[in-house]
Amino acid sequence: MPVLRALSKVAKQALLAPACGCQPLTVAIRNISFSPRQVTSGSDASFHSVSFSETDHPKVLITGGLGQLGVGLAKLLRKRFGKNNVILSDIRKPPSNVFHSGPFIYSDILDYKNLREIVVNNRITWLVHYSALLSAVGEANVPLARAVNITGLHNILDIAAEHGLRLFVPSTIGAFGPTSPRNPTPDLCVQRPRTIYGVSKVHAELMGEYYHHRYGLDFRCLRYPGIISADSQPGGGTTDYAVQIFHDAIKTGKFECNLKPDTRLPMMYIDDCLRATLEVMEAPVETLSMRTYNINAMSFTPEELANEVQKQLPDLQVTYEIDSVRQAIADSWPMNFDDSNARNDWGWKHDYDLPELVQTMLNFIGSDSRIAQAN
Numbered sequence: 001m002p003v004l005r006a007l008s009k010v011a012k013q014a015l016l017a018p019a020c021g022c023q024p025l026t027v028a029i030r031n032i033s034f035s036p037r038q039v040t041s042g043s044d045a046s047f048h049s050v051s052f053s054e055t056d057h058p059k060v061l062i063t064g065g066l067g068q069l070g071v072g073l074a075k076l077l078r079k080r081f082g083k084n085n086v087i088l089s090d091i092r093k094p095p096s097n098v099f100h101s102g103p104f105i106y107s108d109i110l111d112y113k114n115l116r117e118i119v120v121n122n123r124i125t126w127l128v129h130y131s132a133l134l135s136a137v138g139e140a141n142v143p144l145a146r147a148v149n150i151t152g153l154h155n156i157l158d159i160a161a162e163h164g165l166r167l168f169v170p171s172t173i174g175a176f177g178p179t180s181p182r183n184p185t186p187d188l189c190v191q192r193p194r195t196i197y198g199v200s201k202v203h204a205e206l207m208g209e210y211y212h213h214r215y216g217l218d219f220r221c222l223r224y225p226g227i228i229s230a231d232s233q234p235g236g237g238t239t240d241y242a243v244q245i246f247h248d249a250i251k252t253g254k255f256e257c258n259l260k261p262d263t264r265l266p267m268m269y270i271d272d273c274l275r276a277t278l279e280v281m282e283a284p285v286e287t288l289s290m291r292t293y294n295i296n297a298m299s300f301t302p303e304e305l306a307n308e309v310q311k312q313l314p315d316l317q318v319t320y321e322i323d324s325v326r327q328a329i330a331d332s333w334p335m336n337f338d339d340s341n342a343r344n345d346w347g348w349k350h351d352y353d354l355p356e357l358v359q360t361m362l363n364f365i366g367s368d369s370r371i372a373q374a375n
């Protein structure tokens with residue numbers, strides 16, 4: 001069917017929808033090859049966001065949940081909404097502590113039918129979409145990154161629109177590129193990233209916002225800085241050095257950094273990142289003047305991080321062996337992130353600056369390694 005004819009048919013069906021917005025009409029447009037498989041029509045974002053009663057707890061599905069961030073998010077959400085209301089999913093086998101801490105399910109985001117079955121059978125109302133290939137591993141396998149980060153996202157958007165879900169998709173500092181203002185980088189500016197990861201994240205931001213305006217999808221997106229965590233490993237990004245330094249400092253007293261000492265990047269401790277995610281998901285619709293926000297906590301260079309760690313561990317030796325792929329990526333990313341819109345609109349505020357981050361990481365990893373030595 002020619003594109004214009006298909007569009008006008010959909011528009012006519014939408015016009016026939018009840019004006020009150022109380023009965024969202026499901027328009028089946030599966031046969032339009034460029035369109036979502038099934039979406040709810042209408043342009044009022046608010047009526048789609050209440051597919052669960054506001055007094056009920058949401059039923060949450062987290063995709064890609066076994067990476068650096070998912071397990072921590074599940075823990076936070078389970079504390080708030082109850083263990084059985086938060087389902088972790090991934091294509092990997094969960095470690096036994098994760099498997100026994102709450103519901104876990106296999107889900108490949110490239111399998112649309114499987115995703116839909118999970119959403120329907122578990123009466124999911126919130127979807128947190130964490131599956132992705134990060135910046136460095138994405139450059140090493142562009143076809144897979146394209147499939148997971150772009151095709152997978154299309155499945156997620158269609159499922160979320162079809163079932164009236166509130167959808168969170170994280171974006172990243174990597175959604176900016178060398179032609180973006182880097183110090184600071186505002187929410188709205190030129191975005192011409194040079195990695196498949198960045199390209200896929202700009203695509204996710206734009207598609208999510210398009211679905212919000214076109215179909216009323218309750219899409220919410222935060223651009224995370226590099227996230228630093230003690231009890232989960234990063235999945236192959238450019239900011240991974242800022243996690244590894246703590247492990248190496250405690251285990252060997254030596255750290256080889258793969259970025260130049262003066263490479264400045266925005267960073268955040270995981271607790272702040274996960275709290276921001278919960279806060280934006282709970283933010284009343286009327287506080288959100290945008291659907292994609294920068295969030296930030298601190299910015300530092302490898303040298304500044306090493307100096308801060310050396311205040312606690314003065315014998316730490318740091319050397320530099322530059323990884324040219326990661327360095328080129330980092331040189332194209334923001335140095336400082338302007339998150340004033342998130343602070344003004346829904347009250348974002350970070351808790352951890354560099355000294356607290358370093359103290360917390362060393363305490364956590366130090367106590368873990370003392371326990372391991374004692375066993």
Ligand SMILES: NC(=O)c1ccc[n+]([C@@H]2O[C@H](COP(=O)([O-])OP(=O)(O)OC[C@H]3O[C@@H](n4cnc5c(N)ncnc54)[C@H](O)[C@@H]3O)[C@@H](O)[C@H]2O)c1
Pocket residue numbers: 063064065066067068069070089090091092107108109110129130131132133134148152170171172173223224225226227228233234235236237239
């Ligand atoms: N960690 C950070 O510093 C950071 C910063 C900015 C944005 N983000 C974003 O946050 C999200 C989570 O990041 P993370 O650090 O936990 O990532 P990660 O790489 O550690 O984990 C990603 C997970 O996705 C899973 N996955 C891969 N292919 C899949 C498929 N076909 N179906 C289902 N799952 C699949 C992997 O098995 C993995 O467990 C990502 O979207 C990432 O882009 C992370």
Ligand SMILES: C[C@@H](O)[C@H](N)C(=O)O
Pocket residue numbers: 134135136172173174197224225226227236237238239240
């Ligand atoms: C910044 C972020 O998106 C991720 N940690 C990466 O480096 O790829």
